[in-house]
Amino acid sequence: MGRVFLVGAGPGDPLLLTLKAKAVLEKADVVVYDRLVSQSILEFAADAAEMIYVGKSPNHHTLPQREIDALLVKKAREGHTVVRLKGGDPFVFGRGAEEAEALRAHGVPYEVVPGVSSVTAAPAYAGIPLTHRSLAAGFHVVTGHECLQSTGTPWGALAESSQTVVILMGMANLREIADRLVHFGRRGDTPVAVVRLGTTPEQQTVVGTLESIADIVAQSGIEPPAVIVVGDVVRMHDQLDWFDPKAMSRDERVAASGATSL
Structure with a gap:
């Protein structure tokens, strides 16, 4: 065996x-x-x-x-x-x-x-801490796949919480997720970030609010896979954003892309 x-x-x-x-x-x-x-x-x-x-x-x-x-x-x-x-x-x-x-x-x-996990790594590479003593004492992680049909995801509780929410596999339902969180009481101006292909040379990050993020993503053309982060910690992105895929060394870009040569 x-x-x-x-x-x-x-x-x-x-x-x-x-x-x-x-x-x-x-x-x-x-x-x-x-x-x-x-x-x-x-x-x-x-x-x-x-x-x-x-x-x-x-x-x-x-x-x-x-x-x-x-x-x-x-x-x-x-x-x-x-x-x-x-x-x-x-x-x-x-x-x-x-x-x-x-x-x-x-x-x-x-x-x-x-x-x-991309749950923590993608936000970290986008300069977004999931917890911060002044902004969020904890975070929730859920899947956004088939969110409208799901009975297991407590969207109401997530909306009422002041903690960070991290959503995987939610891009196809991004607009519905944002609408649902607002419907259950989360402020429409709550910051939201979408981080595509975090930690790789193709990483992209866009930032908006629950009211605007679906339109911003549609205009930017960002596609899955991506991690969605909802909460006040997203405000730290502008201050703490440190990862520039274009500035990666040649060896780092080759390794991260999986290529054998450039």
């Missing part, structure tokens, strides 16, 4: 990959990886490793989740060391828990290797 490692690849910049993630990648017989994992991270795997792409994009899944679960079980039962490589952290909207459940149900040994 082999072993499966559920590994977080981080938010995009390969230099944010953890040392443990790199170590298990180098020993993997099989790497099962997602869409947002950069090529430069995949290159840490041995040349002989079997590389299996199971990426998901909106409205298209290479493999259904059940088949991914079955694949992990099959490869481990063949005696392989398997790395299931996910963007960000495997237990933050990454279905890592579902895969762990499937492995446990089939008696397959596994380990979890946490990764740096």
